[in-house]
Amino acid sequence: MMPVGHYLFLSLALFIIGAIGVITRRNVIVILMAIELILNAVNINLVAFSRIFGDVHGQVFALFIIADAAAEAAVGLGIIIAFFRNRETVLADEMDLLKW
Amino acid sequence: MLDSIIFYFFAGVAILSAALMVTRRNAIHSAVFLITTLLATAGIFLQLRAEFLFIAQIILYVGGIMVLFVFVIMLVRLDVPLNHITFRFQKWVALFVAMALACEVGVMFWYVRRLPSAGLLTPPAPSPDKLPPNSEQFAKVLFSNYLLPFEIASVLLLVAMIGAVIMAKKRT
């Protein structure tokens, strides 16, 4: 069995890549996807620790995170569609008005 | 041995395709690489003997959420904005954030190694022949200890669904 450090490192790498994506990309859809990647990185941690402690509580948390990601994707993409309809763009730096 | 091969394979695939996902210009390519990352993560879950989460990841994340993403990307045809480049200073911010996070975790590793109970961090070996009935344990915990959060999560999903429908609806 792999020591847990490996999982933590994998999770960290994915998290950092996701964070970089969120910061550097202009396309809001890709930003949302990067956020999904971050959530996914967290899930690896939860499951790895759940394995160490020998129960499934961590996995239940991971499931909640997946549900949360689904909700986030639905609302986020809804916003993107509404925004695209009004402004015909999905670039983050062009979203400069709070109200349209 | 087999375990570590599986782990390194999936971890490598996950990190590589995550990196590609962030760097590809084309949003559809990003989505494809994200799907690959998610599938590789599912593989990691399986390697951790979390089989229910493995399939939940595939059905919900890949089969549900990512389909939604791909659908929206195809709906808002993005060919034009894709050619724009990113801001320059954001790269430095990103680098800084990445370094900060890496340092933080490096410190943690260093600190953990000095703890006396470092052995805690190696998981117990799995039973060799058969996987434990993971879904049943999972259900028991989910529907006893976490019943209230479960209900709240379902309400959250409902609210998200309604919100998405209202926002995406055509204003007439």
Add this chain to the structure above:
Amino acid sequence: MSPALHSMISFLQTWWVQLASGVLIVAVVPLIAGYVVLVERKLMADMQARLGPMRVGPHGLLQPIADALKLLIKEDIIPDDADKVIFWLAPVVSMTAALVSMGAVAFGPWFQVAKDINIGILFILGVSSLGLFGIVLGGWASNSHYALIGALRSTAQLVSYETAAGLAIISGLLLAGTLQIRSIVDAQQHYGVWFIFLAPVAFFIYLVASIAETNRAPFDLPEAESELVAGYMTEYSGFRWALYFLGEYANMIVVAAVATTLFLGGWLRPFPNVRWLNWLDLLPALFTAAVGVYCVYRAGKQPVRVQTLFMWAVAALCFLVALILAATLLVPLLQAARPGLLGAFWFMLKVGGYIYVFMWLRFTLPRYRFDQLMHLGWYLLIPLAIVNVFSVGMAMMLESEFGWNRWLALVVTMLFTLLAAAFLLHLNDKRTAAASSAAAETSDSYAG
């Protein structure tokens, strides 16, 4: 010996059966899919007052091989502005998903690649849903309007109907109380009755949803030939196209296998627990023997000598299989092989029957329109599936908590479901009427 080699050997020792079965699936499924196509064409021809393929081999029996050869040597065209990598990837995804999900299917009590996975049926469901990406990405990468519309249609359709199919499967799983394929069949043996009789509504929903999921008529909108030319496959040709096709037919076998496992008693024979019907075990042997006799009868009527020989060969094969099946019943030494072979026979028979229904519907019904399809899914099937999950759960509670007779509980709750169905249909009729009057108004507004 180095440790790496050693662990490799031990790995192979543990898993060689699984690996071999996997290879077998990859090798055999394309062939089976090819012959399913032939059977479909023959059936279609029979229902349409014509003969179907007759040229290649006796009664066109070698047609699939000729088709495969033709597709292999066909020019491989990639459209100019297509996204080449994804264009290449998409059909592979489509077929891989179908083949991988087949790994968890148990063809009879013996033959299953991934034995003992606890999440068996969910695995099949989840992995086969990945095939969707093949369709979507293929349609997008082709850089063609027809393909794009086909891809968008299929995304919406598959997501909608997967929900309905999933809910229908949950009804069955409630009865079985397990996700493991073997245990699901065991549960039906334990109940003494196939789940189709305990949850007919769920089976019906699954039937409809599985047709929609495999893109078959009357739900074949993503590839609606008369409207979108070929939907997401418009720009594909040659072997890539064949991969899509293969994926589609493999998927059909997978959904049929799921339905068989969950609702039609898997590899159990009809009335698995009734002793005096044990003679049904003879049926497989008799059936194959009868096919052999028919081949002998037809052999004399073949116009060409080669065809006569071929028919004799087929007959000999049938007799051989019949002999083996009979031997497992009669020779004590071989009786150990009986459950596996008979189970495989019954399983294949049921899968074949299910696919036959698919084909029959395809030749009979016109195609739905996209909005009608979505309404059918979201306004009828999904609500009905939800109600059905509720009532099956209710029946199980009534039985276990209140001590009702099982059949009474099931019938009462099913009446409830049917009532809901009637109500939904009524609502649907109302909606259609309102929509049609609205449509009449819009068409008037264009008059000026």
Add this chain to the structure above:
Amino acid sequence: MHDETTQKQNTLLGADELVINMGPQHPSTHGVLRVKLKLDGERVIASECVIGYLHRGVEKIAENRTYQQFAPYVDRMDYVAAVSNGLGYCEAVEKLLNAEAPPRARVIRTILTELQRIASHLLWLGTHALDIGALTPLFYCMREREEILKIFEKYCGARLTTHAFRIGGLQYESYDTFEKDVERFCKDFERRIQEYVDLLTGNSIWIGRTRNVGVLSTEDCIALGASGPVLRASGLAWDVRKATPYAAYDQYKFEIPVGTKGDTYDRYIVRMEEMRQSRLICLQAIENIPAGPILGKVGKVLKPPPGEIHHCIESPKGILGYYIVSDGTTQPYRVRIRPPSFINLQAFDKMARGHLVADVVAIIGTLDIVLGEVDR
């Protein structure tokens, strides 16, 4: 055909409208029709039919041919109803010559034309059902159409472009078992038509796909000049066979089926009923085929007196009109043909707007166009 105001309409996600070119190579545009569709998602907001891919200048050719020489050309317009085309042309020239076909010829002409109507409607039914996704009716229809084509083949040797009639009557006497063949076909056909009804008429998918699709009111039909089953389905019982009887139609009893709503389903019902009526006409006609000559006295060289003539018949698709100007020579000065498909196709845009792409296919099918006739 489309106006600019439609472009201002809201579209899905505000993105540009999708413009799709349906055809000229497309499985369900029945030949080389090209339809430019402007789509909002899948909803048609404007459409334009681009025709002419099959233009052969039939009307111009007529000016360089003698009257007899031109007769085979009209078969190539509506090639699935060649007999009807020939009938219209022959009768128009006869009218111009002040000649008349003998009674026997007229009855046989009627029988063949009605069989041709059934054949044309069968082909329409099969392809229309195929467009909407029902595979099987096509082959059933082909099976029956084959019987009719066999009768044609036995009669004049050709199956598709028959050139069955001559100016002034018929060239060939009917063959020995003609009556028997027609009768057997008509007897069988009653049962066969029930098969199509079983497959389609009560099928809820079929009804869902055709009801309220491509509605065309009587006023619209008249304004656009639409005729034939398209007009009758909107509720107006207008049939040239009844209005100004030609051939031998005044001798037979038949009804004009009409629809109520003018949608695709009504047109389907009307055409099905027309096939039944044609069958009845054939049965009545073979009861009593008068004896006598089959070719009237028109002479070898046709030189109609100068003047102009218009003659129209009810072809399977609608009113098929011939306007012929003669300058007294052996060749017509001008021939103008009013093809029903061409005029009916005008209604396409009106019918398609606001519907989905799938309905466009149903609408092209229900108009029953033949591109050979549209483009001439």
